[in-house]
Amino acid sequence: NAGVTQTPKFQVLKTGQSMTLQCAQDMNHEYMSWYRQDPGMGLRLIHYSVGAGITDQGEVPNGYNVSRSTTEDFPLRLLSAAPSQTSVYFCASRAGTGGSYEQYFGPGTRLTVT
Amino acid sequence: KQEVTQIPAALSVPEGENLVLNCSFTDSAIYNLQWFRQDPGKGLTSLLLIQSSQREQTSGRLNASLDKSSGRSTLYIAASQPGDSATYLCAVYGGAQKLVFGQGTRLTINP
Numbered sequence: 001n002a003g004v005t006q007t008p009k010f011q012v013l014k015t016g017q018s019m020t021l022q023c024a025q026d027m028n029h030e031y032m033s034w035y036r037q038d039p040g041m042g043l044r045l046i047h048y049s050v051g052a053g054i055t056d057q058g059e060v061p062n063g064y065n066v067s068r069s070t071t072e073d074f075p076l077r078l079l080s081a082a083p084s085q086t087s088v089y090f091c092a093s094r095a096g097t098g099g100s101y102e103q104y105f106g107p108g109t110r111l112t113v114t
Numbered sequence: 115k116q117e118v119t120q121i122p123a124a125l126s127v128p129e130g131e132n133l134v135l136n137c138s139f140t141d142s143a144i145y146n147l148q149w150f151r152q153d154p155g156k157g158l159t160s161l162l163l164i165q166s167s168q169r170e171q172t173s174g175r176l177n178a179s180l181d182k183s184s185g186r187s188t189l190y191i192a193a194s195q196p197g198d199s200a201t202y203l204c205a206v207y208g209g210a211q212k213l214v215f216g217q218g219t220r221l222t223i224n225p
Contacts, residue, residue: 033211043203043215050211058212090157092213100165101146101207105158 001026004106006091012112013081021076021109023091029104030096032074036060036087037108043090049074051096081113116141116208120216128224129196135189135219137204142182148213149178149189150203158203162189194223 007022025032033048035058045058049068063085065077074093078085091106117140127133137147146165150158162171162178164187170179177190191198201220205213 031211035213040217042217043205043213045212048211056211100163102160102163103148103205103207103213104160105150107157110155 003027004091004093004104006089006106006109008109009107010110012114013078014114015081015083017078017081019078019081021078021089021091021111023074023076023106024072025074025091025093025104026072027093027095027104028071029093030071032068032091032093033058033103034064034066034074034076035090035092037090038087046076046089078111083113085111086113087111116144116206116214118204118206118214118216120202120204120219122219123217124220124222126222126224127194129194131194132190132192133194133221135191135202135204135221137187137189137216139185139187139206139214141208142185144182144206144208147178147180147187147204147206149176149187150205152201152203152218154200161202191221196223196225199223 004025030051034046035043037043047066049055055066089109092103094103119138121136148163149161164171164180175192180187201218203218205215
């Protein structure tokens with residue numbers, strides 16, 4: 001199993017550009033989520049999904065969009081990038097009800113917005 | 115609102131020492147607590163998961179304990195090695211699909 005994979009590893013955007021961060025998992029996990037990690041702020045939840053077709057907002061959803069058309073994939077879209085979105089983005093997944101709730105994280109995407 | 119605190123923020127010890135990392139949380143209504151390791155520029159690797167009904171979990175040289183009533187967890191690392199150098203994060207899951215993380219302890223093991 002590859003676990004949770006993310007692409008790209010690094011990205012530089014100009015203010016106002018849009019892009020999609022990709023996340024995929026091969027563990028058949030129901031739950032997937034996106035976090036951002038910033039110095040002094042720790043990791044904060046952006047959006048999450050409890051299954052294909054179902055998504056909801058986390059703590060810091062503004063400026064981001066998600067959709068979940070398959071169990072495996074959970075892309076994160078930046079609609080119009082801003083310097084405040086410079087961060088490291090992590091995708092995570094876990095099994096559904098009846099599982100251990102153990103979360104597995106991807107390797108991260110390091111995004112710089114200039 | 116759940117808050118997670120990790121003390122100390124940084125720790126430097128010589129190789130071979132046993133050490134303890136601390137994590138405290140303000141709301142005891144949790145499903146589980148998870149310890150992660152993060153190497154510089156890398157993702158999070160899950161080390162140990164303790165369910166709310168458990169008191170401790172062990173994996174190799176690592177032992178994590180949980181005292182839900184006092185809102186505390188400790189991660190014990192035995193016979194530390196330079197390869198243990200990393201940032202250690204604790205996170206609690208209280209529902210709402212969200213892990214709440216501490217700021218981490220940056221651990222350096224000196225050869």
